[in-house]
Amino acid sequence: MARQKGATGLGFLGRLFRRERQAASSRAVPTALFGGRDSLDVVGESFYQESLRNLVGPTAERVHVAAEATLVPETDNQHDPNAVAVWIAGHQVGHLSREDAARFRPGLLALQRRTGSAIALPGVIAGGDGRPLLGVFLNYDAEAFGLPAAGPIGMRPAWSTGPSQVRTGLSEAVEADAEDDDYDLGWEDRIPSHRPQAIAFLREVLRTETEPVSRHFAYAQLEQLLYGARDDLPSALRDYDATCEAHHADMATIRPGLIKALGGLPLLETYKQAAIRHQKTHEWSAALRWAELGIAAYGGDALRPEFVDDLNTRVARYRAKCELSSS
DSSP states (O other): OEEEEOOOOHHHHHHHHTTHHHHHTOTTSOEEEEOOSEEEEOBOGGGGHHHHHHHHOSOSSOEEEEEEEEEEEOSOOSSOTTOEEEEETTEEEEEOOHHHHHHHHHHHHHHHHHHTSEEEEEEEEEEOTTOOOEEEEEEEOGGGGTOOOOOOOOOOOTTOOSSOOOSSSHHHHHHHHTTOTTOOOGGGGGOOSSHHHHHHHHHHHHHHOOOHHHHHHHHHHHHHHHHHTTTTOTTHHHHHHHHHHHHHHTHHHHHHHHHHHHSSBOOOHHHHHHHHHHHHTTOHHHHHHHHHHHHHHHTTOBSSHHHHHHHHHHHHHHHHHHHHHHO
16 A cells, blocks of 8 residues: 655656656655565665765664665666666665666556656665664565565575565675674775776775675675776776686685575676676677576575576576577
8 A cells, every 4th residue: 555645746747757866856756655575675875875874863873764765767877777776865875786676667667657656665774883884675565566475585594684685695794794703894885986996996805805705795896896887998898707707716615605694695696697798799608608607606505596597597598599509
């Protein structure tokens, strides 16, 4: 059941929805709130820590603040045509993951049209306890967005009692970091917001950091930044490929570290994105290699079956393409 706030004409809303970012930060935009029991992770909060701190206020204590987040479909995102930004009280605080944005966007647009409103979800801003990194965790009703309800995700460690389902595992690992001496993600809150500086910073982390879980998340963020820079930086794809290879080479030590920290393996984005990178250039054998490497890396320890299901689907597709190319 949606809770309606504010009112205005559909013509006015149509103009606002063509300027989503301005609309999201405007108190004049009517908003329909859709609550539910399913959990939705927000990504990229490390780039919006100043905004999150402005929302919760200065404190060194553990933060757990209720919030309503507006989902804003972006029309001008050059790197993801399905991008959905997340805004709270006029501040952008992150995005939906590329995978979730693709799933949510059709239902989100349909809800906007049906309600004549921006669509918001309830959730919390959480983190702190002596660490400055804050995260955003949302709840939603899958049926309202035309999606199947999220199922169980398998075994999770006892400390993970927040509203998020494990996806990449970064938020959960940060949450556990204060109580786990095996790794330290303190560098997370020091990543520069400017992309070239962030790339250099993460390379330095990987040069000096030896702990497998920390290295995994540094690799993952560096890969994301390099792939995002592929249209602007001539060497970005070459550096991205090399980083993926190094990440995979470290997986023998990273894998047991992640299982110990999270109770299983989160989404290993390296394998899926590397497969997609070669798929886009019709390098089918390379795409197949990465999909198969990902399946082997997960083994039977994926926290969510869809992580492996996606790679299995890709393997079948890439093998068919390889056969066509050789015939």
